Amino acid sequence: MKIDKLSSKTTPAEFDPRARSTSERIRVHSREVLSDQWATLEKVTFDYQRGDGRWQQQQREIYHRGHGAAVLLYNLEKRTIVLIRQFRFPAWTLGGDGFLLEVPAGMIEAENPAETVRAESEQETGFIIEEPRFLFRAYATPGSVTEQLYFYAAAYDSEQRSGAGGGLEEEGEDIEVLEVTIEQAVEWVASGLIMDTKTIIMVQHAQLQLFGV
Ligand SMILES: Nc1nc2c(ncn2[C@@H]2O[C@H](COP(=O)(O)OP(=O)(O)O[C@H]3O[C@H](CO)[C@@H](O)[C@H](O)[C@@H]3O)[C@@H](O)[C@H]2O)c(=O)[nH]1
């Protein structure tokens, strides 16, 4: 018996919707703002042309809350990185104490992610950094949130500290600063103590690219 698994999906390139630009494959019907307070929640109805050429109507709620930037603070001599611990209300609603271990991060202001991580590093941890190194950019939750996260790394020096950090009290921040060895951080990812995606990515980047664990 001859089985040709690809035949039903194979179309000549000129008719293949996958070869067309997405703007030709998406027709937006309506956009409705459901909530517009701290951030914006929108309901969008659109037609999507599937890979086999058929059109399908879909509806999605999408949340626009700006973009974020995070920084991996590392010290190669001491083999340490800097983590912060802070209360996250959405996490608390799922059980547990709601306190998460994270890398310093903040929402991008004035469309300048490098400046944002310099400012967040000082506000949240007290460490003053020079030019942070851009690593990569990623969607955290692409199915429903438009936010992109910009990842940076910066060497820190324990001497270059302006204060204890802790964040801005007027913004409700109450941040604890931890300096941990890379081995400890890797162990916390494996044991499930570190549960924040951007932080897991950063610890693994540090492990693979910086410390060679
Ligand atoms: N009133 C109000 N204030 C808010 C709200 N959400 C955030 N804020 C204020 O905005 C500040 C955001 O602090 P940042 O340090 O700029 O951001 P972040 O909370 O650390 O978020 C970072 O990490 C997130 C993922 O873990 C990212 O989603 C985010 O973009 C950023 O990178 C908070 O301290 C708080 O004052 C809200 O719904 N209402």
Ligand SMILES: [Mg+2]
């Ligand atoms: Mg923050």
